[in-house]
Amino acid sequence: MQFFASLVRSVYAATILATTGYAPSFSGDTKHNAVGAAKAIESFHPESSFETFDVNGIDHPLSDRPEFSLEDAAVSFVQSRLNITSDAVAFRTGYANDVIQHAYIHQQINGITVANAVANVAFNKKNRVVSFGSSFVQPSSVPSNTPSISVTDAIAKxxxxxxxxxxxxxxxxxxxxxxxxxxxxxxxxxxQDDDQDMWVEAFVDAHTGDIVHLTDFGAHASASPVYRALPLREQNVTQGFRTIKNPQNKAASPIGWHNNGVTKTNNTSGNNVITYVRGKGGARYTTPQSSAPLIFNYMQDPTKNPNATRANVHAARVNAFYVVNTMHDIFYLYGFTERASNFQNTNFGKGGWGNDRVEVSVQDTRGKNNAFFYTPPDGQHGYMKVYLFNRSVPMRDGALENDLVVHETTHGITNRMTGGGTARCLQTLESKGLGEGWSDAVAEWTEWTNATITDWVFCPYLKRGGFRIYPYSTNSTTDPLKYSSLKTLTEEHRIGAVWGNILHNVYAALVSKHGFSATAKTDPKTKGGNTVFLHLLIDALALQPCNPTFPQARAAWIQADANRYGGANKCTLWKAFASRGLGIGAANRVDSKKVPAGC
Incomplete structure (x- = not known):
């Protein structure tokens, strides 16, 4: 046990010991290995010291010997440099190349190797030491050398x-x-377990049976899936599929898109969403990777009905999976997190209720020419149904109209965030209309690529001219809808078109003031008007009351700006709202164009 020599006589040696982590509690790095059945193991790696000695190197205790032995010289140098006894040092291996001779040493205690306490010494061709690294330790306690449990029991553990x-x-x-x-x-x-992509070296405490350390032999490629899909900026399939590499945002989806919270997946299912085609008896058929690792490359044939070929079905599921996951990540960055009642199977201990990823039934056969999103309270799965549209030959697939999928996904966030996750607070006709308008506004937000704002049509691929009465526009002739239009509107989508157009004008005003940020989808800290817009939209959802009216929704936007930006956009917002009748005093579907003094 007395393998360290006295340190009192050598101040220099004491300095070396201090830098190599000899302390009651070791310095180093603790790695959390997530392995087997999502079990987390902490593995400690003592901090290493490292010294270099320039081109000429330094002598070692055996420098005077006429014959050089790499093993003897290395052991002697480590013993001398760290001022430890010879039985604490064990030569492991060594080799020489055309320039340097390398030796690798293990620390040992009572003849037993210390697995994570190692040293390495390099000698030049003149047999002088040119570098030395060490992670040797001085333990505070050492258990018995005789195991309390057998190897057989350790293997079973x-x-x-x-x-x-x-x-x-x-x-x-x-x-x-x-x-x-x-x-x-x-x-x-x-x-080992190939199904988990696992091959590890487990250190099972020979006295307690606990796993106290792991060596992971895998060099795991990061989950970098590749999808053939419609980029989020594109509205529909007529703009063409692209190869999209690794779109998942680990800041929002820390285990990626292909992990259901328990195990890795290689199909269109994960922690945030599962996309599938519904079969007999409620069976759900997802799309598998077309090739490993996580390549989803399916060629859609636009000349045939969406459900006529297997590739067309796969393309629909892959695109919906990509879009809904992307929106999950964007919404997360802007505040729709676990605590804000988002949709995830696993919430990573960050609050909220889990087990509620979004389930998307693609090419659902229970209807035509429509799509739905069902938002139950936090802790129950969100559920989207996307139908085929039979207004043309061949039919068209709602899952290939990105703005439709984004629209439906947004219903989940607005229903969850209004009222704090109960999904009970967008139930009146006017508040349902607001929900439709928010969904259109977010779909539109995803498709802008610069600061030029033009008229925008919702879902023109699925219906000629789109689903709304007018294109969204800053021109009141092109789209004359305003707050007072609600007097004659009794259907939530038509009411939603009023709110959607108001928000189109708000968006245009903010981008005119702040410009456009090309990275707003991945960086919520950018300063563009599009970034400001989405922050205020999402912040306002949490502020507004249950079943809000148009004026209350507007008030939430004004307050959200005061909260986040200190009211920097107050006049910009009031002017945009007032341009469509939602100025100061607007109430009971009577317009007002009044703005605050100073605006």
């Missing part, structure tokens, strides 16, 4: 805890340094 199988590689008995300054005696067992 590792298999059970990691949900894999022992691969037959010979086990070893080693110490492993822990973050608290102690070392543990461990049976070292290799566990």
């Amino acid at each position: 590792a298999e059970s805890q990691l949900a894999g199988e022992y691969n037959g590689h010979p086990t070893t008995l080693e110490f492993v340094a822990k973050e608290d300054g102690s070392v543990a005696l461990a049976h070292v067992v290799q566990i």
